[in-house]
Amino acid sequence: MFRLTRDAIDFHALTESVRSPHCGAVVLFLGTVRDLTGEQVTVFLDYEAYGPMAEKKLAEIEAAVRKRWPIGEVAMVHRLGRLDVGDVSVAVAVSTPHRGQAFDAARYAIDTLKELVPIWKKENAPNGSGEWVHQSK
Numbered sequence: 543m544f545r546l547t548r549d550a551i552d553f554h555a556l557t558e559s560v561r562s563p564h565c566g567a568v569v570l571f572l573g574t575v576r577d578l579t580g581e582q583v584t585v586f587l588d589y590e591a592y593g594p595m596a597e598k599k600l601a602e603i604e605a606a607v608r609k610r611w612p613i614g615e616v617a618m619v620h621r622l623g624r625l626d627v628g629d630v631s632v633a634v635a636v637s638t639p640h641r642g643q644a645f646d647a648a649r650y651a652i653d654t655l656k657e658l659v660p661i662w663k664k665e666n667a668p669n670g671s672g673e674w675v676h677q678s679k
């Protein structure tokens with residue numbers, strides 16, 4: 543399961559959605575808005591995406607994860623719009639039979655999402671200025 547949303551990410555529900563009686567491990571990764579990037583203060587972020595392409599890339603990532611690991615379930619959700627410091631911007635949840643597989647699959651999913659999915663982030667400073675930046679690992 544994957545989606546883009548302008549709503550808050552319910553990561554508790556997302557975690558429950560990947561649990562399976564066949565899997566002994568569930569890993570949840572949450573990306574949150576931080577107040578500092580290097581020495582630059584951030585008061586909020588704006589996220590935008592090219593929806594059709596982003597969803598296509600998310601589907602490709604899900605397929606790659608399923609092909610590489612014995613996945614029970616995988617879920618990826620990314621927020622769009624304005625997010626304040628502390629808000630969850632992205633969540634990846636993965637279930638597998640064993641913990642090592644779950645950690646590896648979740649890391650691959652979030653790293654690949656950040657690298658390939660066309661989602662843009664604008665960091666907004668206290669003085670009202672903002673800068674669009676490339677997502678990074």
